[in-house]
Amino acid sequence: MKTLKKIILGITAIIFASCEDVVDVEVQEGPKRLVVEASLDWEKGTDGNVQTIRLRESTPFFNTNTNTEVTGASVVVTNDDNGAIYNFEDQGNGEYLTMNFEPILGQTYSLRIEYNGEVYTAEETMTPVTDITNVFQDRKDGFDDEVLEVHVVFTDPEEVGNHYLFKFQREGDLLPDLEEGKDEFLNGNEIDWWYEIEEDDNTDIEPFKPGDVVNIGMYGISKSYYDYIKILISQLGGVGLFESTPVDVKGNCINITNPENYAFGYFRLSQVVKTSYTFVED
Template sequence: MNTYFKLFILFLAMSLISCEDVIDVDVQTAPSRLVIEASLDWEKGTTGSNQTIKISKSTPYFDTATNTSVTNASVRVVNDNNNAEFIFTHQGNGAYTTTEFIPIINQSYTLEVIHEGETYRANETLKSVVDITEINQSIEDGNEDDELEVNIIFTDPEAEENYYLFKFQRQGDLLPTLEDGDDEFVNGNEITWWYEKEEDEDTDKIEAFRPGDVVDISFFGISEAYSDYIGILIEQSEGAGLFSTTPVPLRGNCINTTTPDNYAFGYFRLTQVVKTSYTFQ
């Protein structure tokens, strides 16, 4: 009887193995496009002369082996008022740099990228940002009453519309968190912007701030057009919820003037930024 039982188990195991089929999933693909990462950020307290623009090609989602760096582009930025030209030189890895950029608040600039016979252009205006007047911590303003949050305090200028971008990254974390805002309902007032770490819904892991944690903070002044773009990007990166809008291809401001349908991904932005850090007590 033992022998028959063993044979039965063997045949059952073989039948289960034979039922395993390899399923090939057809993943949608799209034409490869130029990706232009042109964030010219003027950190307060520096000359802003050192700037980098990264250019690459888009690839299928599961392609992690292809070298996407673009090494044969011509890249320049032009001051639209006085036609001062800043040439960005390739560094061999898809990064194009200059040490001579001259940032001017409220000045309009044009980016030009020429690649494989096609010309891409984008226009943007450099926006200022106010100083941070105070940084502190509390447990009063966030979503959780017993979790630490960091508070950024600044005074919004009254005479203009302002749009802001915040980047928070706890030292040791892999990715930062981006948050955008404007002064539509708080124009000219002192503003307190708080940020706390929330529970990871995928892993149920509590990632709240603890005493001794250090969070790096970047506070940007951005244009209205870039605010619209980054707001959609942030919403889509947070995943689709019950009431979320359906993700759509997000175009930046880099226009292909040679072949309009062959548009580029990415954005040309010019910002002033305050960078600091805070250690939780």
């Protein structure tokens, strides 16, 4: 039904050298760009009023400088259907916060960012998600029948075109795993989505074991975001969502002042259901 995204991002530099000659390898650096992390997630059972948008500047691939937060920008989200305006206040650390956002399923919202004399805009619809009906463990459906896997069960709504983002993170692990899915061949059916961790001797990653706790998020996403995140997951394979990638992946944030100076990242509005599962002896 799916393929686990366990790609490890690697860069191989082949250097021919003798005992006397040194070869310098120059890596071309692209221009700095605005990076927009604007995921407005509305967890079921909450008001969804508190939302944060994060801005930073991109860095060259090998640059370890982490002080790239963007401050002094103007960040505004507007509900295009009812005209409500939400100002995101600068927190001085790259985060922009609002306390009064009102998420409404099916309605369209616009993002406007003013930074360094340029204006960036994006548009997206708040996308619903169905409920998780069961979570359980097994060993029979993964790539290794000796390895524990967690199963997330839900019933896909009958309307055509549902797309999903799954986030799995074992407590104690540094980064989550992301997987994308759609209902192309499963529309209106009960879906059993499984996830396992394969052993990796190079990174000391171990499979699930009894006592492990995995936190799970299932997000309803638009088709356009599905297309975007599918490419991004295939490139990153475990690297942070907004780190440098081998090929530029353009999101939906458009620079209307200077189109050539486009931004990275995406403006997304998703309803999400969250749960956790603790593995037991079987």
